[in-house]
Amino acid sequence: MTxxxxxxxxxxxxxxxxRAMIKRHKLNDSIFAIIGLVALMIGLLTLLTxxxxxxxxxxxxxxLDFMSEFPSRRAGSAGLLSAWxxxxxxxxxxxxxxxxxxxxxxxxxEEYAPKNWFSDxxxxxxxxxxxxxxxxxxxxxxxxxxxxxxxxxxxxTAGLTLGLLILPVVIVSTREAIRSIxxxxxxxxxxxxATKWQVVSQHVVHYSFGGILTGVIIGMSRAIGETAPIIxxxxxxxxxxxxxxxxxxxxxFLNFDWLFSGFTVLxxxxxxxxxxxxxxxxxxxxxxxxxxIVVTLLMNGTAIWLRYNMRKKIKW
Amino acid sequence: xxxxxxxxxxxxxxxxxAFAAPVSHAAPEKIIKIDGSxxxxxxxxxxxxxxxxxxxxxxxxxxxxxxGGFKKFCRGETDISNASRPILQKEIDDCKxxxxxxxxxxxxxxxxxxxxxxxxxxxxxxxxxxxxxxxxPAAQGxxxxxxxxxxxxxxxxxxxxxxxADSGTFDYFTEAIVGKAKSSRGDFTASxxxxxxxxxxxxxxxxxxxxxxxxxxENKDKLRAAAIVEKAGSPAVLPSRESIENGTxxxxxxxxxxxxxxxxxxxxxxxxxxxxxYLTKSKPLIEEVKYVPLPxxxxxxxxxxWKELKPGTGFGGVAEVGVKVEDLLSRIK
Numbered sequence: 001m002t003x004x005x006x007x008x009x010x011x012x013x014x015x016x017x018x019r020a021m022i023k024r025h026k027l028n029d030s031i032f033a034i035i036g037l038v039a040l041m042i043g044l045l046t047l048l049t050x051x052x053x054x055x056x057x058x059x060x061x062x063x064l065d066f067m068s069e070f071p072s073r074r075a076g077s078a079g080l081l082s083a084w085x086x087x088x089x090x091x092x093x094x095x096x097x098x099x100x101x102x103x104x105x106x107x108x109x110e111e112y113a114p115k116n117w118f119s120d121x122x123x124x125x126x127x128x129x130x131x132x133x134x135x136x137x138x139x140x141x142x143x144x145x146x147x148x149x150x151x152x153x154x155x156x157t158a159g160l161t162l163g164l165l166i167l168p169v170v171i172v173s174t175r176e177a178i179r180s181i182x183x184x185x186x187x188x189x190x191x192x193x194a195t196k197w198q199v200v201s202q203h204v205v206h207y208s209f210g211g212i213l214t215g216v217i218i219g220m221s222r223a224i225g226e227t228a229p230i231i232x233x234x235x236x237x238x239x240x241x242x243x244x245x246x247x248x249x250x251x252x253f254l255n256f257d258w259l260f261s262g263f264t265v266l267x268x269x270x271x272x273x274x275x276x277x278x279x280x281x282x283x284x285x286x287x288x289x290x291x292x293i294v295v296t297l298l299m300n301g302t303a304i305w306l307r308y309n310m311r312k313k314i315k316w
Numbered sequence: 317x318x319x320x321x322x323x324x325x326x327x328x329x330x331x332x333x334a335f336a337a338p339v340s341h342a343a344p345e346k347i348i349k350i351d352g353s354x355x356x357x358x359x360x361x362x363x364x365x366x367x368x369x370x371x372x373x374x375x376x377x378x379x380x381x382x383x384g385g386f387k388k389f390c391r392g393e394t395d396i397s398n399a400s401r402p403i404l405q406k407e408i409d410d411c412k413x414x415x416x417x418x419x420x421x422x423x424x425x426x427x428x429x430x431x432x433x434x435x436x437x438x439x440x441x442x443x444x445x446x447x448x449x450x451x452x453p454a455a456q457g458x459x460x461x462x463x464x465x466x467x468x469x470x471x472x473x474x475x476x477x478x479x480x481a482d483s484g485t486f487d488y489f490t491e492a493i494v495g496k497a498k499s500s501r502g503d504f505t506a507s508x509x510x511x512x513x514x515x516x517x518x519x520x521x522x523x524x525x526x527x528x529x530x531x532x533x534e535n536k537d538k539l540r541a542a543a544i545v546e547k548a549g550s551p552a553v554l555p556s557r558e559s560i561e562n563g564t565x566x567x568x569x570x571x572x573x574x575x576x577x578x579x580x581x582x583x584x585x586x587x588x589x590x591x592x593x594y595l596t597k598s599k600p601l602i603e604e605v606k607y608v609p610l611p612x613x614x615x616x617x618x619x620x621x622w623k624e625l626k627p628g629t630g631f632g633g634v635a636e637v638g639v640k641v642e643d644l645l646s647r648i649k
Contacts, residue, residue: 073362073605234388238361238377240368262347262376272379275354275509277531277606282511 051293058287066287070240071269075280080288082239083269086155087224089243089258090265093159094166094223099216102167106174106212111200130168137165138232146233153234155243156259161229166219173215177208210310217303221296227267236262237272266292346586351378352385352398353484354508355528356572359424360398362601363594373586381508382484383407389575390416395587397575400426400484400528404497405633417578417627420648421591421618422641423598425608427529427555428489428568430542431514433521438462438469441552443545444567447493450476450524456501462522476504477516477525483508489526492567492637514539526568529555530606544568560608567637571644572607578627595619614641621645 069079109126113119141161151157181204189199205212243261247253270288273281350360357379364375380388382399389397390411403411403420411418430447432439439462449455449465462469479486481498486506491497507513510527517523518538532541532555543552546566559565574594580587595618602609610618618641630644 070365071361072365073358073601234378234380236376236378237357238364238375240365241374262349275511276358277510277528277534279534 051290054286054290054293058283058285058290061284061287062290066284071238072240075273075276075278075284078273078281078284080266080269080291082242083264083266083288085242086235086239086263087265089155090158090162090230090263091220091223093156093259094162095216095220097160098163098167098170098219101163102170102216102219103174103212105167106171107178107200107205109171110175110178111196111204126168126171130172133228134165134226135228135232137161138229140164141229141233152260153236153262154260155263157233158230158235158263158265161233162223162226165226165229166223169219169222170215173218174208174212177211177215178204180211181207207314210307213310214303214307217299217306221299221303224295224299225267225292227265227271230265230268231271235268236264237268239264346372346584347374347376348396348587348590349376349394350396350398350574351380351388351394353382353400353572354379355382355400355426355483355485356398356423356574358530358605359572359598359602359607360396360574360594362605363598364590366597366601367590367593371586371589373590375590381482382487383482386410386575389418389577390414392416392577395577395580395584396591399573399575400570401488401491401497402573402631402636403575403629403633408629408633418575418629419578419581419622419625419627420629421574421576421595421622422571422610422614422644423574423594423618424572424602424610425560426570426572427560427565427608428485428492428526428570429529429532429555430524430526430544430568431517431532431539432524432542433517434538434540435521436540439466439524439542440540441543441545442466444493444547447544448495450474451478451490451500451504452494453499453501456503472522475516475520475523476501477513477523478504478506479510479513479527480506480508485526485528488570488637489568492570497634529560529608533606557608561611563638563640570637571610571639571641578625581625591622595622610641617642617645621648 065077066079067084068081069077070081071083072078105126109119109122113122138161141157141164145151145157145160146153151160185203185207186199189203194202239262243258243263244255246255246258266288270285270292273285273288276282350364357377360377364377367373368375377398378385382401385394385397385399386403386407387410388394390407390413392414397418403418430442446466450459459465460474461471462474463471465474478500479489481500486500487497490500494500505513505516510531513525513527514531514535517525518535524542532539541555543554544565545552551564553559553565555565555568560569563569574591576587576591581591582588595615599609599615609615626648628648630639630647
């Protein structure tokens with residue numbers, strides 16, 4: 001009898017210990033979940049408070065006139081026209097310069113580059129560049145684009161500067177996206193006799209396109225809010241006309257004068273309004289801030305949506 | 317399929333950009349480039365806005381600060397430079413090295429306003445000597461309470477708010493109060509953004525700060541302007557349109573300027589047209605943005621000076637304080 005009770009007691013004691021242990025671990029689980037939730041809420045609520053505050057301050061300006069008027073000394077009739085057109089033109093230069101270069105560099109580094117100390121060095125540098133403060137890019141651009149290349153304080157200078165700024169982001173995210181393609185896919189393609197270029201263009205890039213696009217859009221949404229490098233290269237504060245149109249009525253129908261035009265962008269217009277003595281202008285600044293946040297959210301939202309949809313379509 | 321997507325993306329960007337800008341005239345465009353002081357900016361912006369309504373000339377105005385503006389101006393990158401203080405010797409040398417000659421035109425007055433918290437009842441008037449005691453470099457780390465400045469004031473901590481070291485406002489205040497431009501104690505809250513200073517002083521009973529009159533005027537309900545006693549025995553004067561115009565608000569009443577590239581003035585009709593407009597039509601605009609226009613007599617003298625296209629400065633490269641506009645212009649030969 002006693003022989004039987006003893007092991008049972010020890011099993012029970014053991015069971016209690018195990019239960020206590022499980023309880024402890026469960027507690028740890030929920031503690032971490034709470035910490036994580038609090039951390040998430042701090043970030044989210046800060047953004048939400050900021051956004052609601054901007055919208056409440058800026059709502060008198062949310063109308064079409066605000067988008068279609070030039071800046072003015074009168075806060076009520078001052079608008080964002082030259083700023084949003086400037087932002088759009090600068091971002092198209094950024095897109096056209098950074099995306100082919102960044103995606104190309106990413107594909108090369110991942111698929112073609114020999115693995116030696118030199119490509120390691122490049123890899124370290126690209127990753128480091130992604131963390132360089134944006135003002136440094138502004139100083140580089142001031143010396144290189146504005147003075148040495150003589151491009152002046154123009155849209156092309158600003159676009160190329162922001163292009164350099166987001167280049168590392170595009171390269172790194174392209175590589176991440178390519179790396180997520182299983183080796184088996186490549187091997188299968190090679191097995192049926194595809195050349196390297198066919199493998200890269202028809203499979204690797206195709207399947208990682210959603211990820212690449214996400215990186216591009218995140219880079220672009222970083223570029224839209226950048227102020228420091230644009231101020232450094234000399235964006236204007238008051239500009240009540242639009243750059244020359246890229247499309248003309250006479251042959252050759254294309255005109256690149258706009259690339260060399262002076263400009264302003266949304267965050268600079270906001271900054272300039274914020275430093276005005278008249279508090280009426282602070283309403284304009286708040287409205288501009290809200291618009292920048294909405295545009296950024298829309299861009300990031302599009303990135304998430306595209307990635308989700310493209311992932312869904314791929315069936316391996 | 318994926319390459320189509322990339323193509324359509326870039327085409328979309330191009331097309332959007334194309335439609336954003338209306339079709340412009342093929343003729344070479346006349347653009348006037350202006351940069352410089354943030355203090356002068358509201359006036360120049362207002363003039364540029366009105367001028368562009370009546371002509372085809374395009375005007376751009378940037379804010380780089382008085383010093384930053386002169387750097388660009390002396391490299392010949394801008395046609396006109398906004399300045400809240402006279403051009404300094406180093407800047408004159410830079411201009412000379414690049415063959416840039418300039419015409420100095422006072423356009424309005426500003427009053428550097430010393431502000432305290434509205435709850436501060438003891439320091440409604442203060443003398444230049446008091447201010448010097450607070451702000452001179454020797455005060456750094458030593459003058460920490462109001463009582464140390466003036467025994468009649470209570471033993472409360474002294475909180476200083478002032479202009480950032482790159483601004484013409486800082487140069488002028490230090491020249492007028494301490495006696496040497498850029499000579500100031502360093503342990504104060506400095507900001508290029510005057511709204512930071514406004515909020516700082518509005519939120520602290522023991523605070524004192526200084527900035528341009530327009531910022532005080534817009535925030536009268538949150539701030540109190542101190543009346544300034546120039547020297548022992550003279551009356552305490554509050555900054556106001558009258559006291560600035562008749563020259564009794566001393567030494568902090570100051571003229572503000574535009575500097576025009578003399579070559580552009582002589583050979584570019586659109587620059588000349590803009591400055592003509594500036595000097596003759598700006599009076600209501602200056603009042604609208606809360607600055608003080610020059611008295612008519614001085615305005616006439618400035619216009620005459622402009623018509624004669626006389627290059628040079630009346631200050632000889634130092635930020636002299638309290639000069640009358642007439643005297644200034646007559647010094648330029």
